Amino acid sequence: MAAPFSWIVPDPHGVYVKPADCWIDPSKAVAKALVTHGHADHARGGHGKTVATPETLAIMALRYRTGEGPDGGATRPVEYGETVRLDGGVDATYIPAGHVLGSAQILLEHAGERVVITGDYKRRADPTCPPFEVTPCDIFITEATFGLPLFTHPPIEEEMAKLLDRLAAYPDRCVLVGAYALGKAQRVIAELRAAGHTQPIYLHGAMERMCRLYEDFGVDLGELRLVSDHTKDDMRGHVVVCPPSALNDRWSRRLPDPITAMASGWMRVRQRARQRNVELPLVISDHADWGELTRTIQEVDPQETWITHGREEALLRWHQLHQRRARALAMVGYEDEDD
Ligand SMILES: [Zn+2]
Numbered sequence: 001m002a003a004p005f006s007w008i009v010p011d012p013h014g015v016y017v018k019p020a021d022c023w024i025d026p027s028k029a030v031a032k033a034l035v036t037h038g039h040a041d042h043a044r045g046g047h048g049k050t051v052a053t054p055e056t057l058a059i060m061a062l063r064y065r066t067g068e069g070p071d072g073g074a075t076r077p078v079e080y081g082e083t084v085r086l087d088g089g090v091d092a093t094y095i096p097a098g099h100v101l102g103s104a105q106i107l108l109e110h111a112g113e114r115v116v117i118t119g120d121y122k123r124r125a126d127p128t129c130p131p132f133e134v135t136p137c138d139i140f141i142t143e144a145t146f147g148l149p150l151f152t153h154p155p156i157e158e159e160m161a162k163l164l165d166r167l168a169a170y171p172d173r174c175v176l177v178g179a180y181a182l183g184k185a186q187r188v189i190a191e192l193r194a195a196g197h198t199q200p201i202y203l204h205g206a207m208e209r210m211c212r213l214y215e216d217f218g219v220d221l222g223e224l225r226l227v228s229d230h231t232k233d234d235m236r237g238h239v240v241v242c243p244p245s246a247l248n249d250r251w252s253r254r255l256p257d258p259i260t261a262m263a264s265g266w267m268r269v270r271q272r273a274r275q276r277n278v279e280l281p282l283v284i285s286d287h288a289d290w291g292e293l294t295r296t297i298q299e300v301d302p303q304e305t306w307i308t309h310g311r312e313e314a315l316l317r318w319h320q321l322h323q324r325r326a327r328a329l330a331m332v333g334y335e336d337e338d339d
């Protein structure tokens, strides 16, 4: 009999599933990839075959600008809760991760052993995707982007209230929110709607197609308008959403005296807000904070935790203090740029 868990092989380029000869979120092109979600550091192009949720496949097709599968490779859509039988007697089940549209944890089962790879995840409610589901397993392979006790994300309602208060206080200006084009932008818009903001929201052109894709999958974002179709005066007293790179760009000169905001978990760190000249930092993250990470590990209660990327030292120490086994995988190429 093979040694326990010898079929699951951590590699700097992703998790390799030996009997199935496939990779989870590989950072290099491979013959067969199981992809957790559409952020670029997890969903690289060029794979022979990509297995992912229909939403993630659509996001990849949009980003790699191909008609069908990413880079024209073969695709296998998997719905949440669906199990696919891979080669070598490995079953893969896709389970909501609560991170962005289409994001999934992948449960692998082989020889009576259960391994969950979370991809990126959070535990807070998000109107744009179904919530993370706790899935018991033997090995829990988790991210740790915000794996330090200082990272506690505030309730999103507080951050939305800050944004709307500022908007109301300056009716002749606009609030320009920098947000990543996949996930954060749509979540901010959906949360503004949930907070009762029914006014049109203006978009930088780079956000349009991803917002339309969310709408195609049934996420209601209310009335969206393109900045390029409107005058400065039209946008006074309104919210404008742009990619973070456009915040201090020439592009923003067409806006009415923008108050610059940025929606990111990193806005907890003052220096990061200063670097981007952000007047209104909004601490909004699509990753688990310290409390969510440690609560999740307790709820999943695995024999062992493997940490893919992020700040692993404090989380390793936490495992020691709680008599839990853990190891850091030191994977390369997973930037936390998406938050
Ligand atoms: Zn991500």
Ligand SMILES: [Zn+2]
Pocket (backbone or CB within 6 Å): 039, 041, 042, 120, 334, 335, 336, 338
């Ligand atoms: Zn990531």
